[in-house]
Structures are given as structure tokens and as C-alpha cells.
Amino acid sequence: MLSITRCLHLSQLLLHPALPPKFPYPFLGELELMGAVRSALRPKIVDMSSKQAKFVENTVASNKVVIFSKTYCPYCTMAKEPFRKLNVEATIIELDGNPEGNEIQEVLGEITGARTVPRVFIDGKFIGGGTDIKRMFETGALQKYFQ
Structure with a gap:
């Protein structure tokens, strides 16, 4: 029909x-x-005096390398790999396993200008995401932080 x-x-x-x-x-x-x-x-207003903001601030300040990540994210895996190859201990915060992960991610967005993961900090300074870290490793720029 x-x-x-x-x-x-x-x-x-x-x-x-x-x-x-x-x-x-x-x-x-x-x-x-x-x-x-x-x-x-409309942009969200992030409370930078919240416990999540204090957690991010304290974690970044008290560790040489901090990676805010999600377990399933391929860019996060890309960011972690160079540190493993360099035998550098990194503090990894998996946001998808954290009940306050979304709020932490909002704080990271406010601090770094983007909510995407990974967010990698070295010596208290935001360095970049997965492709940034991979590029730095390939050019030798990442290794200079640990000499």
C-alpha cells in the first residue's frame, strides 16, 4: 500500500x-x-568561598602536580600518561567519583576559564588540558618542571 x-x-x-x-x-x-x-x-555565579573552592585551592597549593580528571575521559588519560612516563607523582582528583565533583568543576571553570577536564596544575599554576600536556611532553617543556 x-x-x-x-x-x-x-x-x-x-x-x-x-x-x-x-x-x-x-x-x-x-x-x-x-x-x-x-x-x-547566563553564566553561573560560583561561590569562591565555598568548601569546594577551598578544596581546590588547598589541593593545588599543597601538591607539585594536580590533575582534575574523570575516569572515562580519553583526554584525562592523555594528560596522566606523560607523568607516568616521567615517574612523576601526580595527585589525581577523579571528579566523576566525587559527590561534589560538579561543584568542583564549576570552581575549576572559574579559575581556569573552562570547565572541561582534565585541568592540570604544576607548582600551583594552571598548565592546561590533555593536548597541552601531551604537546609539552613531546617538546620537552614538561620535563623542565622536574629537573
């Missing part, structure tokens, strides 16, 4: 009296959804 569906152009819909005119993308026409989209784009 053959079924034929008739498609109308938007101009035909607007002229058809039985169909109310609609914005071409109905989900964008809903004010509640527009408000939700607008609020999702």
Missing part, C-alpha cells in the same frame, strides 16, 4: 484558515522554553 503525505510550504500554512500561524520552529516560539534557553546561557 502506498501512502502519500502532502507537505505544505510555510506560506501555505499561514494562508490556511484552519491552521493557526506558527513560528517555523515551534519549540523556539514557546516563551517558557526561550526563558530556559536564555537562563542556560
Whole structure:
């Protein structure tokens, strides 16, 4: 059996009296959804005096190398590998196993300018993410931190 569906152009819909005119993308026409989209784009306010912010600050200050990571993230694995090859002990904070991981990630976003993981710190300074660490290792720049 053959079924034929008739498609109308938007101009035909607007002229058809039985169909109310609609914005071409109905989900964008809903004010509640527009408000939700607008609020999702609004930057979050991060409390830099929170216990999560203090945790990040103390962890970064008291360890030579700190990697904020997620266990399943390939870029995190990429960031950890050079330290393993150099026999450098790194403090690794796995955010996906931490009940406060999302809040810690928000703090990291505020400090470093991005929420993505990994976030790697050496000597209290933000160094970069997975590709940054890999590139530094390949060029010998990473090794200079440990000589």
C-alpha cells in the first residue's frame, strides 16, 4: 500500500484558515522554553568561598602536580600518561567519583576559564588540558618542571 503525505510550504500554512500561524520552529516560539534557553546561557555565579573552592585551592597549593580528571575521559588519560612516563607523582582528583565533583568543576571553570577536564596544575599554576600536556611532553617543556 502506498501512502502519500502532502507537505505544505510555510506560506501555505499561514494562508490556511484552519491552521493557526506558527513560528517555523515551534519549540523556539514557546516563551517558557526561550526563558530556559536564555537562563542556560547566563553564566553561573560560583561561590569562591565555598568548601569546594577551598578544596581546590588547598589541593593545588599543597601538591607539585594536580590533575582534575574523570575516569572515562580519553583526554584525562592523555594528560596522566606523560607523568607516568616521567615517574612523576601526580595527585589525581577523579571528579566523576566525587559527590561534589560538579561543584568542583564549576570552581575549576572559574579559575581556569573552562570547565572541561582534565585541568592540570604544576607548582600551583594552571598548565592546561590533555593536548597541552601531551604537546609539552613531546617538546620537552614538561620535563623542565622536574629537573
